Amino acid sequence: MACSYKRRVDARAYKHYTEDTLKTAVNQIVSKKISLRKASRHFGIPTGTLSNRLNKKHNIKPGHPPVFTDEEGKSFVKHLQVVGEWGFPFDNFDIRIFVKNYLASKGKKVPQFVNNCSSTEWAVLFFKRYKDQLTYRTCQNIKRSSCSIS
Template sequence: MPRTYKRKLGARKYKDYSTENVETALTKIVDEGWSLRRAAAHYKIPFGTLNNKYYSRYTKKNGGQKVFSDNAERSFLNAACICGDWGFPLTITDLRLLAKNYLNEKGRNVGRFIDNVPGVKWAYSLLNRHKDEVSQKVAANIKRARANVSRETVNKYFDHLRETLKDVPVGNVIILNLLYLL
């Protein structure tokens, strides 16, 4: 599983301001001529942070940067979903090899990946970044003949079962008791 940072108790607080406040402060600076110090004090944003935002410094996120763009990550996940719809769900290893093939096609060599294959933590981090769109589930292996059963076939089975069991007491049928419990 990917590492998740947990801040220690009493550690320095970061980003105790909202992005809306930063945007409002920047518009006050640009449109109404407020000073950086006045806007920082009024909206309770650190002066250095507001100064960096105003001059467009340090635009990258904290921590390690992603290797793939958002579009590339979404295309990996879309390909995995399509394979799952076709009845061939991808495993974590398959997802990693898909990313390796992408890097090889682009001619990129990423130094932090061994043999250009992303690690298991990368795959779990990818799923964690897009957890609202996709999730990892264990696939149940069933034969294609069972997967192609239609609604009409199932309805016909239960209609026939109802006719067969109409004179049998319910207490004598174990399967019906299980169905009532569900």
Template sequence: MYKIPRRTILNKLKNYHFKEPGLPPASTVEEENSFSECIQHMSDFGFPLDEFYLRVIVRSYLNLIGRQVKIFKRNLPGHEWLLGFMKRHPELSVRFAANIKRTRAAINEQTLRDFVRNLGEIVKDVPQRIFGTLMNQI
């Protein structure tokens, strides 16, 4: 009735087709979780990342560890990868950054030192290669 070959049905019944459809992910679950945590920490400290910078950070990380992903042009993840990443990490969201007043944006040396010290404490559990890549981009 549906013109499905008999062999296809038998293979499905014998569970020969156990792989998920589509391409395998470009990074491991641990790497993606580290990216997600890093994005959240950066946002908590007032440095939200937009979509482009997230893609650049992932490219820098891939280049740093020497991994070439063939489906990425020049090892830069595309918009489709970003959509999948956001779907796999629903705790992240895309928002527009609001401007802040000059008095709130005013910063002195001690505030900056405290920020760097606090950031070091928070990201001590993030793998060094990801944090180092992120800090090189800033």
């Protein structure tokens, strides 16, 4: 399952307007200053889009809802930071096992996760989502000769 889609060069263009112009057009239609069709022509917004916005259709976010809430994600980040300070850095596999144990302790079953264990893709996207707070580092072992010098 691919997460980052690349748009084809020859694909048709969508949304030639900004969110501000859409809000302005809807406000003028609601205040009866301009009709729906005139607003469509004036602002360059399709009539269907204006109609849907006026009738409050399609107002939910597309895509699957997130598995964890923002608070849970932030608590995961805080836990990873504390464990990293202790000298036990987590990698993708460790965060997946941590999440599986968290779900088991809460008694939660996530149908998207096989055996209630998140995928590697989920772990990569988790680190990407919190990249300003988490960094991925690999440890380097030091030789015994360097260790004994101190």
